[in-house]
Amino acid sequence: ALASARSDALIWARDPEQARAIGQQHLNPRHLPDIALPSALRATGDFDAALAHVLDGSDPAERLIVLGVPMAGLAEVCRRIAAALPARTPDAPPVHLLWTCKGISPDTHEWPHQIVAQALSGIAGLHTGVLSGPSFAREVAQGLPVALTVAGRDPGTGRAAQAAFHGTRARIYGTRDVMGVEVGGALKNVMAIACGISDGLRLGTNARAALITRGLAEIQRLGVALGGQADTFIGLTGLGDLVLTATGELSRNRQVGVAIGQGRTLDDILAGGMTAEGVRCARAAQALGRRHGLDLPITDAVCGVLFDGVAPPQAVAALLARDPRDE
Ligand SMILES: NC(=O)c1ccc[n+]([C@@H]2O[C@H](COP(=O)([O-])OP(=O)(O)OC[C@H]3O[C@@H](n4cnc5c(N)ncnc54)[C@H](O)[C@@H]3O)[C@@H](O)[C@H]2O)c1
Ligand SMILES: O=P(O)(O)OC[C@H](O)CO
Numbered sequence: 619a620l621a622s623a624r625s626d627a628l629i630w631a632r633d634p635e636q637a638r639a640i641g642q643q644h645l646n647p648r649h650l651p652d653i654a655l656p657s658a659l660r661a662t663g664d665f666d667a668a669l670a671h672v673l674d675g676s677d678p679a680e681r682l683i684v685l686g687v688p689m690a691g692l693a694e695v696c697r698r699i700a701a702a703l704p705a706r707t708p709d710a711p712p713v714h715l716l717w718t719c720k721g722i723s724p725d726t727h728e729w730p731h732q733i734v735a736q737a738l739s740g741i742a743g744l745h746t747g748v749l750s751g752p753s754f755a756r757e758v759a760q761g762l763p764v765a766l767t768v769a770g771r772d773p774g775t776g777r778a779a780q781a782a783f784h785g786t787r788a789r790i791y792g793t794r795d796v797m798g799v800e801v802g803g804a805l806k807n808v809m810a811i812a813c814g815i816s817d818g819l820r821l822g823t824n825a826r827a828a829l830i831t832r833g834l835a836e837i838q839r840l841g842v843a844l845g846g847q848a849d850t851f852i853g854l855t856g857l858g859d860l861v862l863t864a865t866g867e868l869s870r871n872r873q874v875g876v877a878i879g880q881g882r883t884l885d886d887i888l889a890g891g892m893t894a895e896g897v898r899c900a901r902a903a904q905a906l907g908r909r910h911g912l913d914l915p916i917t918d919a920v921c922g923v924l925f926d927g928v929a930p931p932q933a934v935a936a937l938l939a940r941d942p943r944d945e
Contacts, residue, residue: 619758621659623785626680628671634663646759653759669702672713678774679781681713684749688893689721692730696737706742714778716749716768720803720859721895722902729800747775748796750803751854752862754869758788767791767854769799791854798846802837802856805917807896808903809833810863810871811878812916815923815930818879829916830864836914840903843910871896878923879930900924915940 621627631637639647641661644654662668675681687695699715715738717730728736734746747770758764768776768790776792783790793799812833816825837860838851850856863869874894877887888894904921907914919937922928928936 619761619764619786619788620684620782621656622761622787624782625658626671626675627656627659628668629659629661630665630668631661631663632665637661637663650756650759653756655759665698666702669699673704675711677781678712678714678778681711682778682782683713683715685715685717685719687717687719689719689723689730689895689898692717692719693733693737696734700737700741703741703744706744708742710743712743712745712772712774712778714770714772714775715744715746716770716775716779717746718749719895720750720800720807722804722899722906724898724902727902727906729797729804731796731800745770745772745775745778747771747779748799748803749779749790750799750859752858754862754866756868761787763787763789765789765791765854765858767793767799769793769796769855771796793850793853795847795850797844798841798850799855801841801844801846802851802853802859804895804899805833805837805840805903806856806860806863807871807894808900808917808920809837809860809896810869811875811894811896811900811924812920813864814869814872814875814877815879815920816875816934817872818876819930819934820879821934826864830860833864833916834860836916839912840907840910840914843912844906870894884924896920897924 629640636648639645644657644659672681672683685695719730722729738744747768749766749768751766753764753766766788768779770776780790813826813829816829834857838848841851842848863871870892871894874887900921903917915937919933923930923933
């Protein structure tokens with residue numbers, strides 16, 4: 619998206635072959651082989667050179683790093699940045715760092731901002747935030763319009779992202795509710811698996827609408843308990859991303875659910891190495907809910923089906939048989 623309007627966009631890829639294909643052929647053969655990337659897009663396999671390129675930027679929009687790695691790679695990339703960043707004085711020009719990953723660490727139950735803080739806090743002039751919202755990578759790469767939200771403690775981070783993306787097909791909103799944005803991004807993946815299972819079982823569009831609506835209530839319940847703002851969950855990073863992921867055929871989390879509803883096993887579905895963050899974070903979401911004494915029935919049902927051998931029709935029957943309650 620950035621390279622559609624800027625000549626200074628540079629991708630770092632850890633695989634030099636991938637960097638060469640993106641930088642020279644303007645193609646991403648592994649993930650989007652049929653889409654021509656902007657000719658202005660440059661790429662490198664040299665991590666230090668990519669970092670130096672950002673530090674050389676003359677304004678905050680140029681000194682912006684966007685980490686497009688999954689949860690599993692976030693800590694490692696942040697540690698690499700911490701190790702490679704030259705010592706900075708408090709008056710050094712600000713650098714803004716965003717991450718796009720949506721999830722919870724399955725082992726430690728940490729949120730992305732906590733993982734980033736562990737690796738990068740205390741570095742002078744480095745401001746961090748999360749970039750989230752309804753955004754299938756394929757559609758972004760095709761240059762189709764997209765609206766996203768940046769959440770960061772420093773309002774300058776949202777402004778830097780707005781300036782960087784201005785003139786592209788991406789519109790950026792700002793908020794300071796990092797926790798609310800991260801809970802929405804992580805939990806919508808679990809709800810997309812639930813909707814996929816329902817659709818794989820051919821339970822109909824009424825059932826899907828019910829899962830989206832009650833799923834949103836569940837996301838908001840957990841998010842508010844963890845300190846997020848209730849309004850955030852009806853914005854782009856909550857309702858917006860939930861609707862996209864629960865209904866859009868491009869969603870990998872939804873695809874996992876559909877395949878399970880159709881009778882395939884999780885091991886079989888994930889054997890090709892697909893990234894489906896909802897699978898990795900469902901248990902952590904369940905554990906956090908229990909720790910806070912919250913009722914998260916759809917998350918419980920997804921965990922039951924994914925990990926505890928509960929048959930999908932049995933999970934549906936259990937959800938329907940719950941005691942009646944007010945909405
Ligand atoms: N794909 C989408 O449509 C989309 C949209 C918005 C947000 N997200 C979120 O962004 C994150 C990344 O998603 P994705 O689909 O791009 O994932 P992906 O699995 O395609 O990985 C993206 C890139 O990160 C690289 N990578 C993985 N671990 C790394 C590491 N330790 N160091 C360096 N590079 C590493 C991969 O090789 C790949 O090139 C996920 O959390 C996802 O939920 C994805
Ligand atoms: O393909 P998914 O299910 O990981 O969803 C991708 C993005 O998170 C949609 O905003």
